[in-house]
Amino acid sequence: MKMYPAGQPKSTDEAPYLYEFESMGLNVPRYLQWLVKRLGEPHKDLPGPPVRFxxxxxxxxxxxxxxxxxxxxxxxxxxxxxxxxxxxxxxxMYPIRGQTVLVYAPRFRDPKVARCYSRITKEGATYVIPRALSGQVILGGTFDVRKTDTLSPSADVTDRILRNCVELAPELLPETADPNDPTAYVTLDVLRNNIGVRPARExxxxxxxxxxxxxxxxxxxxxxxxxxxxxxxxxxxxxxxxxxxxxxxxxxxx
Structure with missing residues (x-):
């Protein structure tokens, strides 16, 4: 893992250091499908009978x-x-509502480009999580503690997520887009807006x-x-x- 100065912070809410490390990435939907299939079939290297779902x-x-x-x-x-x-x-137990955006970014099919990014400030979290080799990328997000009044995505939140993620990872943009254009994030290929409720416990x-x-x-x-x-x-x-x-x-x- 590497740690080095990240330049002048934009505000006192941001840390002046950047951490970089190598890790393994998974395409979670495909991995879960594989896991269910594997557990539901007999295998010599797995003890016991197949799992019933x-x-x-x-x-x-x-x-x-x-x-x-x-x-x-x-x-x-x-x-x-x-x-x-x-x-x-x-x-x-209490809920934490979260909103994310799934986009298709062709350049993220290249392992040399597809990196995870994360930045956390008092305004919230910005993160970029690729689904390995697919070009699909999860962008986030929100952390709404004890809020389940609405489970419909907010257009304003979607706009903020896209804008902040492109600022963090310009490689999300199509190659024809200008990363210096503050409105370039509107060119992202949005596949789906997601709302989820995370479990948390005091x-x-x-x-x-x-x-x-x-x-x-x-x-x-x-x-x-x-x-x-x-x-x-x-x-x-x-x-x-x-x-x-x-x-x-x-x-x-x-």
Whole structure:
């Protein structure tokens, strides 16, 4: 990772240093499709039977456990849903609304051009996140804490996101556009405006073993994993699963 001065800040709200590092980038929609397909098929290098994916409304963790007869463990990764589950009712959960813009920027199909950018000030966050090798780029964004009054994209916010992202990464523009033109951002090929609601929790993420549920005459263990999502959380959950299996047998079903 490199750190070096980023020139004179535009205001006292901005940091005078720039961090640059190399990392791996993923096309998240394609990765999730691949992951679902891989988990749903038998593989010699994956333990246990293929994963069954079920869709439906469950009012409680107990109801979720009843969907799989004989299940001995439930992992609660319901995010904001943890606030409404009948046997959880976690009032520390709260929503954070975010708006992003998906654009098509052909130059970002080149790995030498496709970089992630991020700048955070008191006015909000500006970020550029390429979807690997596709030319599609996520531009953001907003961080509206406890605001879900509207889930419709704002045209003014879209305009601000596009303008700020082009200032941060002029390579987003078509090659025919003039990066010195303050209105050049209107030439971006906008594919979609997105509104999402992120889960957040007062006091931070909850990852822990809870008291078991009693379902159909036997105990079903409960592991909570919500508040944020990350590889680190998944690794900690894996350790808790091993802990549960060590006391309840290797054939424990999730």
């Amino acid at each position: 079920l869709r439906g409304y469950v009012p409680s963790l107990k109801a979720a456990a009843e969907l799989v007869p004989g299940a001995s463990l439930v992992i609660n990764a319901t995010g904001l849903g943890a606030k409404n589950l009948e046997d959880v009712r976690d009032d520390k 006091g931070g993420v909850r990852v822990e073993l809870d008291k078991p549920l009693h379902v159909d005459g036997h105990d079903v263990g409960v592991i909570h994993a919500y508040g944020i999502a990350s590889y680190g959380v998944a690794a900690e959950v894996g350790a808790l699963v091993d802990q549960w299996r060590s006391t309840h047998g290797p054939r424990a079903k999730l």
